[in-house]
Amino acid sequence: MKLLMFHDDPPFWFETLRNLGLAAYGGSDVGEVIATASRVTPGDYDSWHDAWLSTAERLEAEERGSHPVSARDGLLRASSYYRAAEFFLHGHPEDPRIDHAYERGVSCFRDAIAHLPGVMPVEIPYEDTALHGPQPSTGTGRPSGRTGRTWSVPSWTSSPRTRVSIPPASRCSASVSAATSRPARPPTRRAWQPSSPSTVSSTPSPP
Structure with a gap:
């Protein structure tokens, strides 16, 4: 292109x-x-x-x-x-x-x-941590097995339930490492400080 x-x-x-x-x-x-x-x-x-x-x-x-x-x-x-x-x-x-x-x-x-409407955050237990994501508020995630776990997770749309497979930790870590690799960048030329909390509020807006 x-x-x-x-x-x-x-x-x-x-x-x-x-x-x-x-x-x-x-x-x-x-x-x-x-x-x-x-x-x-x-x-x-x-x-x-x-x-x-x-x-x-x-x-x-x-x-x-x-x-x-x-x-x-x-x-x-x-x-x-x-x-x-x-x-x-x-x-x-x-x-x-x-x-x-x-x-x-x-x-x-x-x-x-x-x-x-109808969407809620969920946490799916995995090893010593949790996987975060949204799902319709009427759905449930069901883990099976210690490794190579599989959950039946409702999708965001009206399509049938989507099967999501999570590989064992060793394979998962390797996949994440490969997927998140980035090209190196030159050293930062100046110091950086985050914006003041008063500038960007983390308080959700009222419904």
């Missing part, structure tokens, strides 16, 4: 295109994606982070406390933009910006689904 932006930076264009694709499902807005990407300096991972974080924080601040439908839609998009912000930072796992963007994105997503 022809690169419509970032002509000399295919990774940046690929991620921009991925975020454009989320618009079909309410996970982004075409205008917001283009406006954000236009503020990014090609090849500059810090610039990428700053642009997407700025859009995510602005959107989150605007939508919290708004009408439930607007809050749902805006917070869902904000969660996508927070994820985009930290995407290229994983060459340095100790970078505090990764956890900040991740935590804000999770908070936005959870508060967004709180405004989806």
Whole structure:
């Protein structure tokens, strides 16, 4: 496909295109994606982070406390933009910006689904931790076996139940490691501090 932006930076264009694709499902807005990407300096991972974080924080601040439908839609998009912000930072796992963007994105997503009728967050026990996800409030997840567990989990749509298989921990860890590997990035050129809590509130908007 022809690169419509970032002509000399295919990774940046690929991620921009991925975020454009989320618009079909309410996970982004075409205008917001283009406006954000236009503020990014090609090849500059810090610039990428700053642009997407700025859009995510602005959107989150605007939508919290708004009408439930607007809050749902805006917070869902904000969660996508927070994820985009930290995407290229994983060459340095100790970078505090990764956890900040991740935590804000999770908070936005959870508060967004709180405004989806009949959907509730669930925790599925797995080894010494839990897998998090949403499901219709009338569904149940049933683990079977110690390893290679399988749950029957209702999907988000009206389609029949979807079988979700979780591999044993060793295979799961290898798969996650391969899937989350990122290209290394240059060292950060400046210190970074998260936004003041007063700027972005984590309090869900009233129903």
